Amino acid sequence: MAASLVISAPASGVGKTTLTLALARAWRNRGLNVQCFKSGPDYIDPAFHAAATGRASVNVDSWAMDRGTIAHLVIRGADADVVLAEGSMGLFDGVAARGVSGTGATADIAEMLGWPVVLVIDPSGQAQTAAAIAAGLRDYRPGVRLAGVVLNRVASPRHEDLVRRALADAGIAVFGALPRHAEISLPKRHLGLVQAEEQAEIGKLIDEAARFVAEHVDLDAVLRFAANWSPQPAASGFNVAPPGQRIALARDAAFSFVYPHMLEAWRAAGAEILLFSPLADETPDASADICWLPGGYPELHAGRIASNARFRSGLRAFAETRPVHGECGGYMVLGTALTDADGIRHEMTGLLGLETSFAKRRMHLGYRLAELAAPIPGHQAGARLRGHEFHYSTILAQPDTPLAVVQDATGAVIAETGSQRGLATGTFFHLIAEDR
Structure with a gap:
């Protein structure tokens, strides 16, 4: 005990x-x-x-x-x-x-x-x-x-x-x-x-x-x-499906915000996680089924990400045939451009049309409940996903097809709908679980 x-x-x-x-x-x-x-x-x-x-x-x-x-x-x-x-x-x-x-x-x-x-x-x-x-x-x-x-x-x-x-x-x-x-x-x-x-x-x-x-x-x-x-035997386990069998996961100082239970759920379901570093100009593993860009602090490394041509071109090539999903900071990097706190605009990967800026900070904080209008890796259209959003970026443009109807914890519909274009999807919230 x-x-x-x-x-x-x-x-x-x-x-x-x-x-x-x-x-x-x-x-x-x-x-x-x-x-x-x-x-x-x-x-x-x-x-x-x-x-x-x-x-x-x-x-x-x-x-x-x-x-x-x-x-x-x-x-x-x-x-x-x-x-x-x-x-x-x-x-x-x-x-x-x-x-x-x-x-x-x-x-x-x-x-x-x-x-x-x-x-x-x-x-x-x-x-x-x-x-x-x-x-x-x-x-x-x-x-x-x-x-x-x-x-x-x-x-x-x-x-x-x-x-x-x-x-x-x-x-x-x-x-x-x-x-x-x-x-x-x-x-x-x-x-x-x-x-x-x-x-x-x-x-x-x-x-x-x-x-x-x-x-x-x-x-x-x-x-x-x-x-x-003493813990009691659990009637059920993780309520998180792995997004693929082989998952290319961005992981470095710019991409590190992912819930530990998510990774454990993926591994428990038999998925293999293949780490790569965008800051080191690495590309997703060619054998991966999907690519997942978690959140982090890309705004602190925006110039480096913009200059890493191998990473950007490799991710675009990957997205031609396989799904790519980004959460919060990862979503921003999938977008067209990110303006840092000094007002400098940096070109991102361009898989989505999202443009964000940290020049004028605006806090976005709270739980999110999203009903998917289109699938994301591991979750079908119509799924209800629960997550949490926390960032200070301002949306300058979000022109793509909305990914989901997103509500805050009070049930109010919010503007941060996420985006979808081709095989690329992105959300501002970090996924915690899917409603059973």
Whole structure:
């Protein structure tokens, strides 16, 4: 049985990721096997989890996934000593309309799996009010159990004492208090944290975070409040079909945003994934059935992509006979042109007519439900796909035949329909699952 916990907070930016990584590494340093998960659609944090634990982490999402899929995914924690699920945003933050098994809130996963919550509380600018916030979160939803709190960024011993006393009066356990420590802050970028694979020093950073947290948090007490959890056999597995038998997948610093469970689903169905790097001017493997360009940061490498003639011509030749699909950044690269943040226009592959610009940033964020008007690799016309969109590009032109009718989580139809032309298709959202 695994000691299982959810790491959450009242809001974003409080320190959930840093605490999750530090706890995972600290327990791993004690010889324990630690399995992490990410609640919600964030596709960056699982790579950090893997760096901390040495085990692959995946997303579990109550808006996009049914209970059977979530149960199947968490089975990977069966042989672990400790299971940690890192939340997203605040504990109860989700969308207004319920999805497949919930609203996407971290609380959905905590209640569904019976894992108690460790709250990260930042009491900056307050004292006893921090206890009121923790007590309110504890009592808000009966099915969600609070294990205790870790205080982050406390200003002084006196500040810590005030908050601790208030929490004790509220009957809430305090596992530790972390003073401000800038050296373990993780670098940020406009889509969130910088990817783990881009940070050569990530191992040292996590080690320092683990040392710091072990010094200030009672790790044994945290485990005592964890749930003793054994996964139940899942009635169903992945609800994702592989797009082909041999999949040419772009993978480098510009193309790295793909959900880990998607790749596992493809492999579990017998597909072979053939990696290639557009930034290295490589082309899709000639033996592949389809080519898939995931999202990432192509806007940071647009000049290089535009100058890599071998990649661009090779992809166009591939698309003459076999399907090519792009998600978000991959969709932009399939388009005609991309204008970077400096206003410089770069020619892309031209398989689609899409033109995008980062010169005037506009955030596009949220869950997406798409009903396909035409097939994409692995999914037929009429399929209902659930995914998540997050980017800052502005659409200058989207002239091709719309790929799908796309709605946000409220059911409102949005303009980011995706495109189809010949054997090329693209979407702004990242696919998570197909409705059963």
